[in-house]
Amino acid sequence: MKRMMLSLFIIMLLASPLFAGGAQEAAEEESNVVRVFGAFVDEEARRFEEAIRPFEERTGIDVIYEGSSEFETLISVRVEGGNPPDIAALPQPGLMKNFASKGVLVPMWSSLEDAVDSNYASVWKSLGSFEGTPYGVFHRVNAKSFVWYPKKAWDAAGYEVPTTWAELEALMDQMVADGVKPWAVGIESGGATGWAGTDWIEDIMLRTVGPDVYDQWVSNEIPFNDPAVKDAFEILGDIWLDPAYVYGGANTILTTSFGDAPSPMFSDPPKAMMHRQGNFITGFFPDDIQANLEEEVGVFPLPSINPEFGIPVLGGGDQFVVFNDSPAVRQFMEFLATWESGELWARSGGALFPYKNQDLSAYPNEIERSLAEALVNAKVFRFDASDLMPGQVGAGTFWSGVVDWLTGKNLDSVLSDIQKSWP
């Protein structure tokens, strides 16, 4: 009997979390609650919540944001399990297309579509559409084609911002002659290691062969081992595979987290002079640098290679899509389509917004203001190719291919392996 009581007790213990799981689901039914699930966490999540507070106060709707660094995994598990959030912020258009093709998304209703039409450039609507039906509303976006430098040391050395690739190369050699490494690079990112490398390739592709070939590359109309792609890798290899040009060489590129990568620029004296990364990287700068961003840091767009294509902007962004329709959800989505939803976040920094009618003076410093301006005014804007390619490639072999190439694998076989993996 004693033993039976014990086993009973154990069974109860084991079973209780199983049943307790039901508690969360029940609360979600509340009608003035909107549950949003996204990939941004910590500080970014806090700033998002801050930005939407005026909406909550005005409408009485409670928007509960939940972020996870394992977002891509969890969102499909939750959708598959029949327990999607009301709204999700999808970082990859491919994810949106995947869900849209399964019919689990609520398409834009007319008033939302009108708001998107009047507040955004048309490129954003088409990025949020699947087979002609718009689903996604872009909110915070990022632009990646920027080179950051430590302003004080840069000015002290008398360097000038390059506007062509030849000038950039001359500048790199000048830096080497001055005894400082030109570039600080890091592509480690846990389960996503390699993405920072794919961004470089994409930026170079846009500059060497232009947006049309870029689009063909994204849709695999030209194969991954096309000379155009190989050429981009080789241009990058001229920098990355030369230990004179990159702080720490290939091993440091591979093992340094993308967020830590810029830090050699801010040691005294700087160990590296330039870092190419999106606007969000300022959030990873050391605190004292962030406090005086305008004095400490300079930025310029990655120079043009083929003058025919000018200086294109590469970027990305989270699009908000609706899984569960309700009046509160609709109200919130329409709010997200307005500049008002981004203004507070823009003021606190670290975010760019695509709204045509935005007030550029909201950005806290000259740097972010100029980035936002570049984004809104760019003649050629292209979404991050790896986010557009099928997951097997864009989140798989393209990332690992960059890693393999850096560890010394033959470029031709890296590229043909990526091509082979295209589904």
Place this chain on the structure above:
Amino acid sequence: MNTNITPAGDSKERGNTFLVSLGRLAVSIFIPLVAFAVLWAGFIFLRDSNAPQTIIALVAIIWGVGGVALLFWVTDYVVNRMPIVVAKKIQPFVFVGPAIAILAWYLFIPTMRSLYLSFFGPQSTNFVGLKNYIYAFTDSRMLEAFRNNLLWIILGTGGAVGFGLLIALLADRAKGEKFFKSLIFMPMAISFVGAGVIWRFIYAYKPLGEAQIGILNAIVTLFGGEPQAWFTIRGLNNVFLIVILVWLQTGYAMVIISAALKGVPSAIIEAGRIDGASELRVIRSIIIPFIAGTLVTVSTTIIILSLKIFDIVFTMTNGNYGTEVIASMQYKQMFRFYDYGRGSAIAIVLVIAVIPVMWYNLRQFSKREGF
């Protein structure tokens, strides 16, 4: 147990009037119905209620724990109401039934579903035959994963069992046995992910000239060497990862083997020594044959672990630099690339690879009636 099955005064009641047994039947039906109604009401409340979360959580705990107790009590009650012959036959199923139901729901059905999905494309809509399995056995990354898993099995199991045996033998002959054994056993308390985080620091790499925060590189540079990015050294990096498994599992192997060592009759060992056998000979010819069954059981357990290995690779290298394993490939296909077909096919391959080892392991277990 018997007192439970036979209610007091059972023999008297037996042979009572038809009316009494009808009443008993009614009660037997009525009580389960009431229990079911209570549980269902709780479920509905938990699903639809708008009460504050703390109350819901409290109800959930009471409902969950109490529900299990209620289910047990009711089924036990019903079984006890039955004639003893029937009760004896039903009783085992009442106790095993929930376990079987849970296993079926959480294990058998998902496995069958995976098998089914493995013959379909990424979206599970179009039938593709064996295409996913052809991928699983021909893709270069998958072949690399198979090779690495083999390496994990050989080095991981060999290392853990070998060190476990060595330490068990040494500790058996040493003072402070308990202390050393607890020390070796301690890593067992750490999860694989936790171990991954710890070892990331051990293997951490910083370029030459910066302070090395990784102990391994700190030692290397102390003796004038160049810091190494350990994970990027192809081939060897697998060994660096396997070391973590050995570190985690040696304690487990040691404890089990140590227990078996205590069971080796000292008379035979003494006899061997008197006959002039060297210590090595005693170990080889007496102790090892005696504990062979235990060694096999421990080995198969760790082999299964090595076959399923995922957490360490996932936290350390994410399968880059030629360290991919089968489980990490499955995860990527399933959750990164959303290719349910390939992911399921790899899962099935893994299941099939584990089954013979599992079967052998269970056979050893039942032979020895546990440890």
